[in-house]
Amino acid sequence: KELVDKYFEKTAKSKRLFERASKVLPAGVTYSIRWFKPYPIFIEKAEGVRVWDVDGNSYVDFWMGHGTHILGHKPEFVIEAVKEVLNKGTHLGYENPYAVEYAELLTKVVPGVEMIRFTNSGTEANMYALRLARAYTKRKYVVKIEGGWHGGYDALHKAVTYPFTEPESAGLPEEYLAYTIAVPFNDVEALEKTLKSYSVAAIVIEPVLGAGGSIEPVNNYLKEVRRLAYEHNSLLIFDEVITGFRLAPGGAQEYFGVKADLVVFGKIVGGGFAGAGAFGGRAEVMELIDHMKYPSPAKRSFHGGTFVGNPVNMVTGKAMVEYLVKHRDLYEKAERIWSNFRRDVTKLCEETNIQCWTTGVATMIGIHFTTSKPKNVREVYELRWSKSIEQVLHLYMRTRGILYMKENLVHLLPSLIHTEEEAKLFKETLAEFLTTL
Ligand code: PLP
Numbered sequence: 001k002e003l004v005d006k007y008f009e010k011t012a013k014s015k016r017l018f019e020r021a022s023k024v025l026p027a028g029v030t031y032s033i034r035w036f037k038p039y040p041i042f043i044e045k046a047e048g049v050r051v052w053d054v055d056g057n058s059y060v061d062f063w064m065g066h067g068t069h070i071l072g073h074k075p076e077f078v079i080e081a082v083k084e085v086l087n088k089g090t091h092l093g094y095e096n097p098y099a100v101e102y103a104e105l106l107t108k109v110v111p112g113v114e115m116i117r118f119t120n121s122g123t124e125a126n127m128y129a130l131r132l133a134r135a136y137t138k139r140k141y142v143v144k145i146e147g148g149w150h151g152g153y154d155a156l157h158k159a160v161t162y163p164f165t166e167p168e169s170a171g172l173p174e175e176y177l178a179y180t181i182a183v184p185f186n187d188v189e190a191l192e193k194t195l196k197s198y199s200v201a202a203i204v205i206e207p208v209l210g211a212g213g214s215i216e217p218v219n220n221y222l223k224e225v226r227r228l229a230y231e232h233n234s235l236l237i238f239d240e241v242i243t244g245f246r247l248a249p250g251g252a253q254e255y256f257g258v259k260a261d262l263v264v265f266g267k268i269v270g271g272g273f274a275g276a277g278a279f280g281g282r283a284e285v286m287e288l289i290d291h292m293k294y295p296s297p298a299k300r301s302f303h304g305g306t307f308v309g310n311p312v313n314m315v316t317g318k319a320m321v322e323y324l325v326k327h328r329d330l331y332e333k334a335e336r337i338w339s340n341f342r343r344d345v346t347k348l349c350e351e352t353n354i355q356c357w358t359t360g361v362a363t364m365i366g367i368h369f370t371t372s373k374p375k376n377v378r379e380v381y382e383l384r385w386s387k388s389i390e391q392v393l394h395l396y397m398r399t400r401g402i403l404y405m406k407e408n409l410v411h412l413l414p415s416l417i418h419t420e421e422e423a424k425l426f427k428e429t430l431a432e433f434l435t436t437l
Contacts, residue, residue, distance in 0.1 A: 003392070004038060006399045013054040014042045036394060036407035046073035049418050051403060060422050062404035067210070067242050067413040068267040070363075071323065078271050081319040082312060091310045098314035105318055106280065109325055110244075111253040113263055116280030117289060118309045122241035122266025123151025125277035126204065128303045129262045130155060133202035133235040135301035136285050140179040141198040143191065143234075145205055147212035147377020148182075150239050150264075155180055156204060160211075162381040185209055185376040186217060188224045195232040202235045202262075203228075207252030210242035212377040213409055214366035215359050222258040229261070235285070241266035241277075242413070247362050248331055249324045255362070261285060271316030275307055330416040334363050338414065341365065341423045345430065352434040355385060363418075367410035367430075380409075389437075396433050402426060 008015065018039040022028035029035045041059075043051045049072050051061045065073070085098070103116050119125040130142055130153075142155060146164050150156040157168045159182030167174070181198065183190040185205075194200070207222055209215040229236040238260035240251045245268040247255035253263065262281035270276020280286065287293060294300035324330075342358040345367060349356040357373040359366035368374050369390065370383035394407045402425065404412050414422065 003395045003399055007038070007395060010057055010399065011039075011041055011053065011055050015039055017042045017054060033406055036405075037391065041398065041403070048072040049415065049422055057401070059398075059401050059403035060425060062402065062412040062414055062418075062422075062426070064413050064415050065272070066267060066405075067246065068270070069272055070246055070268045070415050071272075071320070072415045072417040074272065075320075075323075077323065078273075078316050078319055081271075081315045082273070085311050085315040089311060091307060091312075093306075096309065096311055096314070098311045098318070099309035102314045102318040102321075105321055106278070109249050109321055110263060110280065111250050112259045112261075112282065113280035114283040115286035116278050117286070117303050118313070119277035119279065119303075120275045120305055120307055121151065121277045122239075122264065123153050123277075124305070125241070125264045125266055125279040126150040126156055126237075126239060127153040128301075129237050129264050129279040129281075130202060130204060132279070132285060132288060132301040132303075133237060133262060135288050137201040137233065137235060139199045139201035139234075141181060141200045142179060143181050143183060143194055143198075143200050143203045145185045145209065145212075145377075146182045147185070147380070148204070148206055148209060148239070149211035150204060150206075150241075151266075158182060162377060164378075184378055185212070185215060186219070186221050187376065188221065188228070191225060192228055195228055195234060200232060200234040202237050204237045204239055206239045206241075207243050207256060207258075208247070208361055208364050209377060210364065211406075211411070213359060213368060213374065213380045214364040214411055215374065215376060215380070216361045216364075217256070218375055222252075222256050226258050226260075235261040237262045237264060239264045242364065244268060245321060245324055246364070246413075249321065249328065268320065269317050270313045271318070271320030273313050273316045275310070276313045276317060327416075331362070334414070334416045334418075337418070337420055337423050338363055338365060341427065344427055348427065348431055348434060352431070352437070354434045354437055356434075363414050363416065365410075365412040365414070367412075393430075393433055397429060400429050402429055 018028050027035055042054045044054050045052050050058050052058050106116050107113050146159045154176040158177045158180045160168050181194050183194055240263050243252040244265045265278040269278050288301045289303050345358050355371055356369045374380040390408045
């Protein structure tokens, strides 16, 4: 009650906005995952590692635009790049040099990407990548991971919410999901069994589970997945919408030394600008999109869209990736800060005698109030010892100037410009909370 009272006191304008929003936006929000109790905070501006709400409160942001802002909010060089390109147009609708330059850069930076196409979102990139894999293999089945999130595209919108038994949405006919099979993360046996039983076009996998709680692969899991995909002639699709450019400039492929056949991007690929996504891979596979080589629609895999390859995204994405390639030291620094953070939080849990565990790699961090360390999303929920601690912690953090998503899962995505200071702030506030508990 004390926390809620404090929240009401600090966020009166957000409350009023939420009341207005509730009349015109379902649930009063633009995206359901941005909703939290008793009402969401409405943010009006951001800079660096901070955001400011409509009541003038400032927060250290650990959500960073759903993990988009790898160099913090609105880096100066990105803003400059946009200003320059806006003088030339917002959306040209023709082929443009910016897309060619960016595609060339990406094929140099991302392992195994010989050709690439741009999309408007991570969801779309997954949709087209899966269609392409099905076209290439001439197979229908797709294997995904329980709790894996690839956006709202029908064929991948399955087994996201624990216990993975209910449909993920109304209006999604079962038939659309008849060829989608979900297996637990870090479970080689389950994957092998599935690949033996079905003719699988693609395994779609986040190399580190993001929205599922920042769960890292263990015991060479990704290498085993790669081996099994080869063995069964299925394509391996890495959904790098979160891990891409985050774990390393070359993403999870570079970080873990495992190559996928197709890679899917979103978020950071647009350099912080909205409507960004891409998918790419081996030329031999990507060429199936080529309508000149395959004039018959039935033979090629369609991809397109009004805004794809728009100059704003191409220029901001390119500026971002160029910067990241030049500043690899930032990754090393972040690796150190956040692995120390994970170690310190684990120690804190031991010292306060509260069962909690950290997961993730680099700047993907999960904190789980479970009886042991979870290695897949099923365990994240089955091993929980409290129904509400995550929500109480979320409210506690909000009242102390720390913001992240989601309310029921501690899932942090700090940028490469978050420092020891922000890590310390989170740790100390968490220590206060655990001690109070
Ligand atoms: N794939 C992953 C791993 C994601 O985390 C997300 C979004 O959070 C998506 C796909 C969907 O991307 P978008 O929201 O841009 O459609």
